[in-house]
Amino acid sequence: MKTLKLIIIWTLVFVTGYILIGIIVSDFIYPVEKVDLSNYFQPGDRLVSKFEGFNQTVLNVNDGWLHTRLEVAPNALGPPEHFHEAFEATFTVKSGTISILINGEKRTLMTGETLSIPPMTRHKPFNETGETVVIESENTKSLPVQFGYILSQLYGFMDSYPNGPSTPQMLMQLSVYGNDADSWIADGPPLSVQKTIACADGPDGEAAWLQELLRRVQTAKGKFQAFR
Numbered sequence: 001m002k003t004l005k006l007i008i009i010w011t012l013v014f015v016t017g018y019i020l021i022g023i024i025v026s027d028f029i030y031p032v033e034k035v036d037l038s039n040y041f042q043p044g045d046r047l048v049s050k051f052e053g054f055n056q057t058v059l060n061v062n063d064g065w066l067h068t069r070l071e072v073a074p075n076a077l078g079p080p081e082h083f084h085e086a087f088e089a090t091f092t093v094k095s096g097t098i099s100i101l102i103n104g105e106k107r108t109l110m111t112g113e114t115l116s117i118p119p120m121t122r123h124k125p126f127n128e129t130g131e132t133v134v135i136e137s138e139n140t141k142s143l144p145v146q147f148g149y150i151l152s153q154l155y156g157f158m159d160s161y162p163n164g165p166s167t168p169q170m171l172m173q174l175s176v177y178g179n180d181a182d183s184w185i186a187d188g189p190p191l192s193v194q195k196t197i198a199c200a201d202g203p204d205g206e207a208a209w210l211q212e213l214l215r216r217v218q219t220a221k222g223k224f225q226a227f228r
Contacts (some may be wrong), residue, residue, distance in 0.1 A: 034220070037145050041066060045165065047148065049155040051164050052079050053127065065141035066148045072098060072133040078126030078168060079188040087144055089117040091125065096133030100125045115137075122186040148173075150181045 038113075047056040053076020054153075057166045060067040069128050072078070072220065081101060091098065101124040109115055111141040119121045126131050143151075157173050158165055165173065171188050174181050175198045 032037075035149065037149055040149060041145060047151050047155060049158055050149075051077070051158045051161070051199060052155075053077060054079075054155075056151075057087045060140060061145065062140060064145050066145055067140040068136070068142045068148075070135040072096075072125065072135065073128045074130045076127040077202075078124055078166075080164075080167070081122055081124040082183050083122045083186060084119055084147075085184065086119060086180050086182050087147070087189075088119060089123065090137045090139055090142070091115050091117075093137050094134040094136050096127070097129050098125055098133045098135065099128050102105060103201045126185075145184070146180050147182060150177050150183065153177070159161075164190050172196070 007091070041058050041061050043056040043058055043060055047058075048054070052072035054075055055071040055073070057069045057071075059069055066099075091100065091109060093109045095111050098109050100109065100115065100117075103121070103122050109113065138173050154173065159169075161169070167185060167187055171194065171195050174183060174185070174194075179195060181198070184191055188194055188209045
């Protein structure tokens, strides 16, 4: 019993010390750089993920939103199954046939069909055909600029793994961006746990002084790879 108490006490001391050091370093020694997104995207910019098979072109930027056209490569795996808390995802197929997992059930959309996926709904778009699928919503507010920025960084990270990152790797990488990412892993821990990790490791969290180093590397790498 005495040994157990010592372990608990020293664990609390370590965690408290870690948090205090993180606060001191991130607030005073190595403050986190805030990214100005007001002019980050321009029409013609592309978000490209070889792993997902996605090639997304920015058509317009308006009032904090991106209007995009998405090309999904033949037999593309698409992203891991995920959900968003604050925005609706809309898919309007301009050409081809896209498959979408929605809460574990597959739906198929053909040319001319539209599907809106409400917030907090698990989904995963992918291409089971041998033809490129083109998706462009009539709604000019396709993606929040903040989410587009996260994708521009995340795609470079994902493509660095030949078979794609594992769920723990994705979870930790998303935590770099904090709750701003608004992309939560469907097969990960409960949302409350993912948010706790994001708060602790994100840009305003106690581990930000470490994560900022990784973010800056990913920013340079992601910007180069995503806008090719």
